[in-house]
Amino acid sequence: MNLRFVLDPELTTELRERVISLWVDVTNAGGAVGFVAPVTAAEVRPVAEATFGEIAAGPDRLLVGYEGDRPVGVLIITDNRFRLKAHYRVLKRVMVHPDTQGRGHGAALMREAERIARESGLDALHVTVRSGLGLESFYERLGYREVGRLPGALRVAPGDDRDEIFMWLDLATPAG
Numbered sequence: 161m162n163l164r165f166v167l168d169p170e171l172t173t174e175l176r177e178r179v180i181s182l183w184v185d186v187t188n189a190g191g192a193v194g195f196v197a198p199v200t201a202a203e204v205r206p207v208a209e210a211t212f213g214e215i216a217a218g219p220d221r222l223l224v225g226y227e228g229d230r231p232v233g234v235l236i237i238t239d240n241r242f243r244l245k246a247h248y249r250v251l252k253r254v255m256v257h258p259d260t261q262g263r264g265h266g267a268a269l270m271r272e273a274e275r276i277a278r279e280s281g282l283d284a285l286h287v288t289v290r291s292g293l294g295l296e297s298f299y300e301r302l303g304y305r306e307v308g309r310l311p312g313a314l315r316v317a318p319g320d321d322r323d324e325i326f327m328w329l330d331l332a333t334p335a336g
Contacts, residue, residue, distance in 0.1 A: 163225035189258035192290035
């Protein structure tokens, strides 16, 4: 099933709860979206609510991919809030529900973010990745390239430090 994308949907209570639930499910399935499994909605909620506040206040934007009426993919297009970085955006909290993975939803979500960025006249997109999960190969298939890493910057558990990998998509290059 193809996804239907909505940029900047109304942040209703229902949508907020569904995004929090998605965030919990993705984390508990091993996803690298700011937490380490196991987590509960109560743990995710404060971070999610702060994120929703930044989206509502702008200039951050929420992109939701729906399968029917169910949000199964989410990412946040964040503004750098710094004039010298106004030509690119950072993608955060890239999530696809675990029970829909393998259907191309993650790639479709990222391509939609790229389309939005190109139409907005941006020069690049940036995303960070937690090492040890093989996520960099997913982004590389979409045209992103590794431009740096911070060794051991992410402590997921005592004695388990992971690199933070910086990925970059140059939008001056034609899509695809």
